[in-house]
Amino acid sequence: MSDNHIYNHIQVKPTSGFTGAEIEGIDLSAQLSDEVIGEIRQALLQWKVVFFRNQHLDHAGQIAFTSRFGEVTYAHPHEDEPPEGFEQILPIDRSRFEQRYGLRRTSYENQWHTDVTAAVNPPAGSILRAVNVPEVGGDTTWTNLVAAYEGLSAPLRELADNLKAEHRFGARYNIPPTSKFAERIGKNPLVSIHPVVRVHPETGERALFVNPGFTARILDVSRQESDLLLELFFNQITKPAYTTRFRWNNGDIAFWDNRATAHLAPQDLDHIDVERVLYRTTITGDIPVGPNGFKSEVVEGAVFNRSLPKAFQQSAENQADQAVAALV
Template identity: 50%
Template sequence: MNAAVASTTESVQVTPLSAFIGAQISGVDLSQPLDAHQVAQIRAALLKWRVIFFREQFLTHAQHVAFSAQFGELTLGHPVFGHVEGHPEIYSISKYRKATRFEGQALLRPWTGWHTDVTAAVNPPFASILRGVTIPPYGGDTQWTSLVAAYEKLSAPLREFVDGLRGVHRFTPPAGASGTSAFQQAVQQRALVTEHPLVRVHPETGERALYVSPSFLKHIVGVSPRESQAILNCYGNT
């Protein structure tokens, strides 16, 4: 079957949206428990297409959590900024939002740029599940990119070079965030600093992907600051 044509097995339909990344899933109601076959189909689609979209799904916080839990153990909404009251697994994102854990202490401005969620964690999450509640009629489009494709498009010498590198990831408040000294101190006390390889091997697919994130990847281990910055620039960590 042509990759551009939707594939169907029972109730779940998977329609690719591009050559490398993104597919739309239909024929399933996320507000209801899924059977094991549906979970397996959705997981397979995510592994293949990296990002999957479900249209016209209207979930409560509790239903969002229940759907997510069918794919594995859930993490806290945000390791530093907190979570939605009553739902520790959910972190709310909005224009001019306040950090839940630091109510009245910090204002998080909208930020544009590439990032991978929580790469500074010791054991980063398998996936993030976003739910749009209030969507603007235009602008503010979220974009995704495939770091598997980015790695595979590198020349063989550059792949061999980056395979042996490790980087230090550190969580810091996003650009434009403002807060009290108490907020800054609290963030420092909850500092997330970890070391990861610049290329990670997916445990299920065996694919190799760049593990870079301009928000969190700060420097390359074992090289000078100047060399580190040159390497980061080369591999898109800007």
């Protein structure tokens, strides 16, 4: 992929042929001009995930930077204990998760996924800040869903353009059904129907919008056909050619377009007793639309935006009613 864009305020260095670029020459803790923000957005749209090395942001600074690109959501549909005073911050902390739920996060969350696609409006983007990462291991990998779609043969692209899929939390994770985390998911079920191919609202590109973490089944086909189609699509989006792998250091930041990427959490830490602490913010997303005009539909759950969920007090039916009303 050639770089036809001109950047006057930042330096953009691609990390692979299809996916990822490091951005140099800026301090994210400074008051960035609209021109700089515009160039970061352009680099993000082109490379799908961008990286900033050796930054010095705290929780407030991360939220402020995220807000330059859209409305910042609350932390997560199933995490209601963010750092005090920062309801938008999701800690990615294996020890915290293990203490709270008695599960090793990397033992079940080892699937490629796009953030929160169980919601009818998955986040438009995610920003992850490294605070305490191990010296060895813990890399994250991203893949380019636009390149994956474009890599399909024409007949398969035509087929995918008209398919719909169900997305839900826990679709393919190995979560013990009696665990506290399974109980929490049960109290706030999120299920949505998305187009298998979504049209990017800013670039017009088509992305293969399925992922092993949340996509449960293809609609309007048999179970066997669904399984075979998903296997084909999952294999396509995880081809090494479309990926980039990022080696974290403390202070590093990754910013990805959640509408055009999937990512894979570390695969090499379960046997190592190390801490790994990062913090994530997400940007409120739009409702995906397919090439044939199909617009994602909510089955259960609320929209994912800046308002804290009332899922633990309200029934799933009431949530669905609220979600439909909010999207009209």
